Amino acid sequence: MTMAIEAGAGLRLLAVESSCDETAVAVVEDGRRILASVVASQTVLHARTGGIVPEVAARAHLRWMLPVLDEAIARAGLHDAGGVDAIAVTFGPGLAGSLLVGLTMAKTLAFLHDRPLVAVNHLEGHIYAGWLLDPGQEAEAPDFPAVALVVSGGHTFLVEMRDHLSYRLLGQTVDDAAGEAFDKVGRLLGLPYPGGPAIQRAAEGAGSRGRRLPRAWLGDSLDFSFSGLKTAVRRMVVAEVGGTADDGALVPDALAAEIAAGFQDSVVDVLATKTALAAERCGARTIVLGGGVAANGPLRAAMGDRAAALGARLVVPRPDLCTDNGAMIGAAGYRRFLAGERAGLDLDARSSLKLAKPA
Ligand code: KG4
Ligand code: ZN
Secondary structure: OOOOOOOOOOOEEEEEEOOOOEEEEEEEEOOOEEEEEEEEEOHHHHHOOOOOOHHHHHHHHHHHHHHHHHHHHHHOOOOOHHHOOEEEEEEEOOOHHHHHHHHHHHHHHHHHHOOOEEEEEHHHHHHHHHHOEOOOOOOOOOOOOEEEEEEOOOOEEEEEEOOOOOOEEEEEEOOOOHHHHHHHHHHHOOOOOOHHHHHHHHHHOOOOOOOOOOOOOOOOOOOEOOHHHHHHHHHHHHHHHOOOOOOHHHOOHHHHHHHHHHHHHHHHHHHHHHHHHHHHHHOOOEEEEEOHHHHOHHHHHHHHHHHHHHOOEEEOOOHHHHOOOOHHHHHHHHHHHHOOOOEOOOOOOOOOOOOOOEO
């Protein structure tokens, strides 16, 4: 069924996200204004195991979904979920058991309140986080053509957007995702989970003493590779402290800081250089960054410089909207809703859902 709906009509979506280790519900107006965004993070839970155990994550979503929903409804000033125009939900990619908790919640609300259900790709959510504003905040919406870099725990890719919901894949990682590299290197250095924020903090203590680590340029392609860098870190740790580097607790703080700084420099250099190259090749007016690694301070700063040199506008969500949240699903869901997309109550989880196929 397709319905013509005008943009900017005060449309409210309630959005549910549970693809990984954040239980999140948000209420978003017109795909941009955040009326409420509540995130319950399981980071503390997964710190014990140094990574996510899928069944533990799914059970935590079950535990937190209803309290998070209630809090989002209250903060948005709604009586119940019937106070919105549609329900958006992440249906992939992600952990199947985790996705199913959010899907069941969203379908129940759609059925109970007789509201349309909109299926959202989590990766599209990370891109549309760039459209979000707090109430009262004003900013032009990102302009096309745009180039978007998505850097999360499970994905790293560059796409060109010439219009809403239209993606041409320019490049992607051939091995580890950038966030995965941060997490694995964090473990090698004995830093707490998740590795990204811990490495950024550790690197701040290194000053200019960062170790030089390799960059995988892969010729002039826009693909990425981070597994060689991880191996280089492992070798450096073994050479300096011995052992197998599997017990990162043995790495002294000063050395961890120096390696963290060198690793971060390498990742930021490659991400920023390739994103700028993509923007130049596409004649992009806007560069959008999204995904957890886009919360990284040095990456945000480096991208700002590159965008300025190109005369392009850089759009990066504030750090808590780079990591997983419900508001980004409301932003992307709004675009899908405007396009007339409606999901049935038989909507299923798609663990390996893609955003764009190679050109
Ligand atoms: O987007 P996200 O919250 O979840 C996924 O969809 O994967 O991304 C999580 C990833 C983790 O790998 C985490 O280490 C990384 O984002 N991350 C960071 C920072 N904050 C989170 N990486 C580098 N610097 C940060 N400040
Ligand atoms: Zn994510």
